[in-house]
Amino acid sequence: MSLLELSGVDKKFRGLHALSDVEMSVSEGEIVGVIGPNGAGKTTLFNVICGALKPDSGSVRFSGTDVTGRKPETIARRGMVRTFQLMRPFASMTVAENVSLAAQHHTRGAARLRDHATEVVARVGLEEWAHRPATELPTAGLKRLELARALAARPRVLLLDEVLAGLLPAEREPVLDLLAELREQDGTTLVFIEHIMAAVMRLSDRVLVLDQGAVLATGTPDEVTADPRVIDAYLGEEPTTDADA
Numbered sequence: 093m094s095l096l097e098l099s100g101v102d103k104k105f106r107g108l109h110a111l112s113d114v115e116m117s118v119s120e121g122e123i124v125g126v127i128g129p130n131g132a133g134k135t136t137l138f139n140v141i142c143g144a145l146k147p148d149s150g151s152v153r154f155s156g157t158d159v160t161g162r163k164p165e166t167i168a169r170r171g172m173v174r175t176f177q178l179m180r181p182f183a184s185m186t187v188a189e190n191v192s193l194a195a196q197h198h199t200r201g202a203a204r205l206r207d208h209a210t211e212v213v214a215r216v217g218l219e220e221w222a223h224r225p226a227t228e229l230p231t232a233g234l235k236r237l238e239l240a241r242a243l244a245a246r247p248r249v250l251l252l253d254e255v256l257a258g259l260l261p262a263e264r265e266p267v268l269d270l271l272a273e274l275r276e277q278d279g280t281t282l283v284f285i286e287h288i289m290a291a292v293m294r295l296s297d298r299v300l301v302l303d304q305g306a307v308l309a310t311g312t313p314d315e316v317t318a319d320p321r322v323i324d325a326y327l328g329e330e331p332t333t334d335a336d337a
């Protein structure tokens with residue numbers, strides 16, 4: 093049985109068909125990569141799954157329950173937690189305080205809350221930053237904090253929206269190791285949106301390709317990267333570099 097199941101999900105923004113009849117099924121413990129061009133609907137898909145947006149039609153089932161259109165807090169409390177493409181920590185708080193805040197609905201008692209926050213901060217490698225303002229973090233640190241805030245909620249399914257974007261190759265490695273460890277040690281199910289194909293190839297059991305709001309292909313990383321339609325719609329694109337800007 094699948095842990096997360098989308099059926100016929102449709103979402104329009106005025107004239108724009110952002111999601112079109114999307115079917116998706118994720119099993120417990122699976123790692124699914126979501127790829128596709130800019131504007132394909134990847135973040136919108138997460139917004140629908142996590143309750144930030146209500147689909148116009150179709151359903152989202154999580155762990156056997158229909159959660160379509162439920163509030164984000166309700167869905168998070170049930171164990172489905174996402175990170176945001178644009179990180180938005182509370183600037184007036186320290187790194188540890190930001191993580192504690194994210195943990196508070198999921199951990200009872202001040203001492204346990206503090207211990208859990210400390211453990212999560214260490215797990216993402218931010219110990220040395222724990223008591224500094226979140227605003228002082230460089231990009232790589234902000235990404236780790238975003239991950240820590242999601243982990244603080246003890247996710248059963250973790251949805252990651254471009255957690256590697258803006259990181260140097262050397263900064264990506266420990267994050268990739270952590271994601272692999274989350275599945276191996278904690279049994280966490282991961283769905284991750286990513287443009288960095290090396291990461292998609294390394295982590296994914298299965299890849300879902302979105303193009304103009306529709307599922308263009310699903311399969312193993314090898315299958316989708318060999319699919320001419322995927323190459324045509326996405327992989328054949330010249331990557332944008334600073335030199336092009």
Ligand SMILES: Nc1ncnc2c1ncn2[C@@H]1O[C@H](COP(=O)(O)OP(=O)(O)OP(=O)(O)O)[C@@H](O)[C@H]1O
Pocket residue numbers: 105108110128129130131132133134135136137177
């Ligand atoms: N709240 C909104 N209101 C109106 N249009 C929106 C809204 N959110 C997204 N869109 C539009 O829907 C389309 C899909 O956007 P989305 O952010 O889901 O793409 P994406 O695949 O995540 O792209 P990227 O790779 O750039 O992050 C885009 O054309 C976007 O402009």
Ligand SMILES: [Mg+2]
Pocket residue numbers: 134135136177
């Ligand atoms: Mg996006």
